Every structure is written in C-alpha cells, then in structure tokens.
Amino acid sequence: MEKSEYIIQIEHLSKSFETNRKRVIEGIVHSAVNVLDDVNINIRKGEFITILGPSGCGKTTLLRLLAGFLTPTSGRILLEGKDITAMPPYQRPMNTVFQRYALFPHLDVYDNIAFGLKLNKIPEAEIDKKVRRVLKLVSMTDYEDRDVNSLSGGQQQRVAIARAIVNQPKVLLLDEPLAALDLKMRKDMQIELKEMHQKLGITFIYVTHDQEEALTLSDTIVVVNEGKIQQIGRPKDIYDEPCNSFVADFIGESNILNGTMIEDHKVSFAGHEFECVDEGFGNDTPVDVVVRPEDIYITRKLEVAQFTGTVKSCTFKGVHYEMFVETDSGHELMIQDYNAFEIGSTIGMLIKPADIQVMSKERLCNTFEGRVTGDDTIEFAGGEFKVDSQSLQSQVGETVKVQIAFDKVELLDNKEDGVLRGQVKFILYKGDHYHLEVVTKDDYKIYVDTNDIWDKGDIVGISIAPSDITVVRDE
Amino acid sequence: MKDSVQTKTPCFSLGKLVAKAYLWALLIILYSPILIIAIFSFTEAKVLGNWTGFSTGLYTNLLSGGVNNMLIKAIENTLLIAVVAATVSTLLGTIAAIGIHNLHGRRKSVVTFLNDIPMLNPDIITGISLFILFVALGISQGYMTVILAHISFCTPYVVLSVMPRLKQMNPNIYEAALDLGATPMQALRKVLMPQLKSGMISGWILSFTLSIDDFAVTLFTKGNAGLETLSTYIYADARKGGLTPELRPLMTIIILAVLLLLVVINLRKKKENE
C-alpha cells in the first residue's frame, strides 16, 4: 500500500564512467570515475522536485538515468512500483526538456510538437487539437508555422516544454531549462513553470545549479554533491537547517564558523558563548555553526549586545545593506540589515537561539591509512612523507594510521615542491580562516585550514612537516 | 610621422602593382595550356600550333559514336562507376561518421587513423596495394574491383564532410527523438538524416568528382578484360601517339564539365553559408 504513494523510487543507484584519460599518476590506474554513489530518492506523484548541486556533481547524470539515456552501474529505478531500469528511453512514459532545447531544426514549431504524437500514430485531427492546446498553454498560439531557428531563446524554451508535455508524460524531466535565458526572462519563466506544474498535475523533476531557482520552484529539494545526496527536504527546512557545511554554504549566504558545543543548549563560537536550541551533541564537542547574515541583529547599544565588532565595509544591495564586520575576537561576519552602519563604527550584535544552526563536524583532522617504508618514512595519500623517527616505533611494511591537523598541512605555490600535488576543489570561509578541500592526483582528499587565499581549481604542492604527522599504531 | 605616410603611399601602390603582376603572370602560365587546347580543338590540323581554319570537325568526330565506340563506352563506364561508388560511399561514410562521432578514446583514434590512410596514401600505393589484395584473394578484376577501390578512397572524404555537421548538431537531438518515442531507426531516418543531408550531398559530389578524376587506382584495378574509363582511355591513347588531335576536343569538354561542377559546388556552399 505504501508503495503507491510514490511515482518514482530510486534505489541504491550508482553510476561510474570508464575513462580513457590516463590517470596513472604515481602507479595507480584510475579507469572508472564514480559519478553517482548509492542514491536513494522517493518521489511523490505530482511533486515538483529539484535536484540541486554545483556543476559536475552528478545531477545531470541522474536525470539521464531517469530518462533512460544511460544505464546505471548498479541499483534500480521504479516507476509506479515497476522496475524500468532496463527500459529504453522511447518506451518510458517520461519526457525531457533539454538544457539547450534540442528542437529539431528541420521541422517547424508545429511538427516539432507533433513529433511524438505522430510516432504514436494518433489521428491527425486529434494531433491538431492537442498541439493547439499546448501551444495555448505555453502562450505560443500563432507560432505553429514558424521555423524554430527564428525563435528567441525564451520561445524555443516554450516550444521545448510544449513538445514534451503534449505527450502527457507521467513525469516531466527538466535539465537546467532556464540556464540559457537572461535574468529577467528566467524570472518570468520560473513563474510560468510553477503555474504550468499546478495546471498539469504532472510530476516535475527539475535539475539546476541555481539555488535561488530551486528555493522558489520546488516542493522538495535534493542537494547533491560529488555524486552523493547531501540533504533532502522542503526548501525552508534546507535553508533553515542545513545538515552540513556544504549545504549551508551552497544554499544562500551564510556565516560558517568553528564552534564548541559546551553542553546542551549552549554553544561557543567567535569567542563568546551563545544560547541555542540544539542538543544531543555531547559536552565540549567541536561543531560547525551556521548563522545566516539576516539573522544577526545590529544594535548601537553596546551594553545589551551579546558581542561587539567593527564595521569593515558596507554595500547597498537594493533592499538591504550588506556589511562585513570584524568581531572583537577577530572573526569576519557577513550581516544583512535594512540600516546602514558607518564604516569604522563599533556596533553590538545579537543572535536569537533559534537562528543558530549547529552541525556536527564530518571530521576533526585528516586521517589516512599509511604504510611504513623506512626508518623515518611513511607512505600515505599517494606520497612518501618523512616523520619523526622517535614517534615511529613500527616495522617496515607495517600498516599504521596517520593523523594530520587541518592547519598543519602546508600548501605551496610551486606545484613541483612538496611531496604531493593536488587541486583545490572546495573553499569554505570560516570567519577567520579558509577551510579547503584539496584533491590529489590519486583522488585522496586532504583538508586544509589556511589564512592564505587560494582559488578553486588552483594546483598546489602539498607538504607536511615531519613533527606534524601523528602516527597511531594499528591495533 | 607625416613624412612616412606621404612616402609610404606611392611605395605601397608600386608593391601592389608588382604583386598583381606576379599573380597574373602565374595565372597566364597556369591557364595558357588549357586555352591553347581549347582554341586548337576548333581546327583540324594534325600538329598543334598549325591553324588550318575554324572547324568543329574534331567535335563531330568525337561525338559521332560510330567511329569512337570505345570512347562512348569509356565515358559510360566512368559515369557508372562514379555514381555507384559515390552512392555507396555516401551511405557507408554517413553511418560510419555517426558511429565515429560517438566513439571515444583509443577506439576513435584507431578508426580515424585508418580513415586518414587513403587520403594520405599516394595513388600508386593505393592502386598497387589493392591490386595485390585482389590477386592474393583470387578475385578477377573488373567493374567490381574498380568500384570497391573507388569506395575505399572516396568514403574517407564523405566521413570528413559529414563529421562537421555532426559536431555542429545539438548533441541532445538524437536523445530528444528517443525521448519522444522514436526507436533508434526512426530517430536516424526522421531526425539525423535530414540534418546531415547537406553534408551527405557534399560528400557525394566530392566522391563523384574524385572517382571521375581517378587514374592511377583504376589503372591497377581494372584488370585485363578491356574495361576502360575516360582517364585510362586518354592514357592509352596518349601513350600510343602523344597528344592526338582527337584528345583536344575531349579535354576541352572535360575541363568545361569540371568548371561547371565547381560552379555548382560553390553556389551550394554560398547558399548554405547564408
């Protein structure tokens, strides 16, 4: 009984691609790239669900698996309880609106829309009726004889939508359909899409990298990063209660800081203790704290403030002012307020307990499996590092656990220096330092705390001082 | 600064004059032999250079089939072989291009490499290698072998003409057709083919021209059964008696035909660009 509630169920879906690109650096061959890793989603009938993530996160792959253009490496897709994993795309009762529309350039608007109906051998008169109905629905009446190449981007978009919905699919898949439109057009189309969804009652599965679009349109958002689902929830829940620092950073503006959960309902960050609503983290536990910029209240009465700071910059953003404030503890916070405060002035700040979102940390330091290769060398993360010989009391060949604090990893401009080479994949500003994810050539992830400014995509050399490598013997 | 501008202008036009003169001198050298042949195709003198009065005698002689049955037959052969080779090459090459377009990595480079060989190979090597192939396989040579040989050097050019179209095509178009319920065959017929049409036509014309133009490969693969194409006919004729008078009108006609074909191709190209 429970099953009928969902139109689509995605179960343990994984997809890896074989690559011919040689990634045989330092002896390890990478022939497959994991694009999707154990994805599970249940989609209710009539829902507007958005798959949201940065480019390359696997969201388009997920959509192509649903449409049937790709076959998964493992896992299955159910449509109304029936397994459709192996069904070819032309038999699936789903239609796709492609990112660049993919209208057939040799056919006019009418024939593009009628394409699917004609293949199904539907009588001419009925085709005509249906085409005219959808043309009206997408406000493109009178355009049926136009050459598709002569249409503007927005008009092509409408035809692409009409071409898909005229077949009355059970599910409509939309692959970043608004990405190619300009801002104004995009806003208008968002409203129209939402209206269309309500009118048609079809399930919409919508892929986008635009978090604002996702928040505006969806009933449910699925946040995806690096092939894994980060969080599934209603837009408001995801915005208010991001489950990790990636989601917090990706959805909306946020201040993400290192903090310590002192006890239930009490957290300390930015040098002060705050009351909060979170519990169950344990006492004196390191956590990540998220505060949205609009949730910090500024007051000139310093005596009532929880903490104080100095305004460093103030920019008018149309409705509100965006300020960067350096707190008395040296952290930088972004604050949005309807009032402007003078640069250089000292202000007081207040945060409500409910506006503080506490998240447990995914990791506290870098941990690697290592192998002892000599008196004072250990191989881990695809490189051979020197360690203090007195801390190393293991035999050559023995497997050990290695730990390195985030701030002890040194990044070097010159990629030839350093033991390893890596690329900066993800940057998080933590108020007083940057937290970087650096991926080595062998796909090891090294997390680094640094005050230096790096850009996403930078290739860096990685080195670690021998004294900063802590060896834990495997028991 | 002013000085240099003033002195530059006359100097520049002199350079332009020299450049123009150079181009024209080259063009005159390039085209004078053709003009000479065209002019002297209208006189019946045995020795080229003698003018024995205007006459279309050589043309009527050439075109009255009775005397020159061999020539008519050679022209027929040439056209037949060209049409068959061009048509087969176009179909084979188009399907192959779609396949190659969807290949990746090493497999793609292997096929592209093989596809490049016939275009880089000198005619004589292509001819001899195919000759040896047919000998080794014990295939008697005639129409069939010539057509196969022509397909082998025409198809790469079809692939080259269709490839750019595929690259320009929205990569989702084929998928869009499947998505709307077309089977792969229907998607090929109703969506891919119409869009590759212009590339296919270019490829066909190119193959047709290359086939007609070919001499060396045909010579090695035509066998001894008396199959002649236009170029092997001219070769045999010229080998016997040098530039015989009857070749003059024939060459004039061929050159005019090529000119016409090129005009058609370029008009098509212009239209397409618009």
Next chain:
Amino acid sequence: MNKRSTWALPYFIFLLVFVALPLILIGVYAFQDDFGNFTFSQFMKFAQEEETINTFTYSIEIALINTVLCLLLGYPAAYILSNRKLNRSSVTVMLFILPMWINMLIRTLATVALFDFVSAPLDEGALIFGMVYNFLPFMIYPIYNVMQKMDHSYLEAAEDLGANPLQVFRKVVIPLSMPGVTSGIMMVFMPTISTFAISELLTLNKVKLFGTTIQENINNGMWNYGACLALIMLIIIGCTMLYSDEGSAEEGEKGGLI
C-alpha cells in the same frame, strides 16, 4: 545507451579489408620470392640493379627540385592572395585552386600542348616545368589557407611594437605560416615522388621515374619485386610524414574547397 558507436563497425571492417590488409600484403609480398618463400632477395635485387637505383635517386632529385620550385613560386603567391591589402578578389583565389580539380593526366597533356605550341623540345626541362605546373596549386592552397586564417591582430601587434613591413613579414608571417608550408611540402613532395605516367607523357618516354619502374614491374607480372619497390616508396613517404610532425597534411587537401 551509447550504441550508436557500433555504427562505425561496418566501415571499420571495410577499412581493415580494403586499407589495412592491402598495405600489409605489400609488406608480405616484398619479402617473398615467386614461390611464396620468405626472402630478402627482392631487396638485394634492388640494391644490385644500377638502373633502378639511378632512377630512384633521380626521382628523389626531381621531387626535391619540384618541391623547392613550387615553394619559391607558391609562397609569394599565397601571401599576396591572403593579404587583404593586395588582393580582395575571391575569384582570383578560385582560379588558383581550380586546376587541382582537373585530372592530372589532362593537365600533363595540356603542358605537352604548350610545348608543342612553342615548338620546345620535350626533355628534362619539360618534365620539371610540367611537374611545377601540375603541383603549384597544391603548394599555394595550404599556405594560403593558413595565412588567411592568421589572426590579423598579430600583424597589427607587431607593427604597433615597431616592426617595419619587412620585419613583420620575417618575424611574424613566416613563422606563423610554417604549418601551411609543411603541409604544402607534403602535398607536393609525396605525389611527385610517386608519380608515374606523367614523365612518360611529358618526355615521350625519354625520362623514367621510380613510379614508372614500379608500374612496369607490376604490369610485367613481377609482383613481389613491384611490392618491394612500393614498400621502399612507402618508407620514403613515411619518413616525409614523420617530418611533418603529426601528418596533418590532409588539412589542405581538396576537401577544403567544399
């Protein structure tokens, strides 16, 4: 779902049978005697036949002379054609490319006509003239192609930095046009070295080139020896291709016109 890649399969098999296999067979035949036994005797024969060796070296000589002459005559022409200040007419460009489309045999006979017309003797001079006449467009076209696509801002940048026209030509135009020169050399040298029939017709059989030697051997049923000579020619051509970096010679070939 990417099954469309299998569409390349029929053509791949065709290529194997009609392109790869024949070339392999040349190699096989070259190392066989008349009875199909493995032997080096064909190559020994080549090394011992003074006449063939002479023809071979003479052919390379002629091919080199022809290539150099085509380059000397063709490079300025390509430069003028591609320079917008000197030539704006696409018809002139067409006129230079057009002869590429006329049958080589007919063009050769046309040169014979010219020599007949001016009553010049058909000798080595006629051969070289005929070769240059035949292959000049194949030198001009690739060089023109590269020069025409050359970003004009490079030239302007050089001028802006104080180069006079001659310096612009020497320091910018020539280096940037080198890919075109390379493929031009390929398109002239390779066919010249492998020509046959042309020299017969141009010199009334007085001068013989290597291609003709190969053809004669094949015609006379000496397939193994013919294959051996063809293999030698292939090696020469292979070396030329290696010289041209990655064998990008097809770039300027006839296909470019369409």
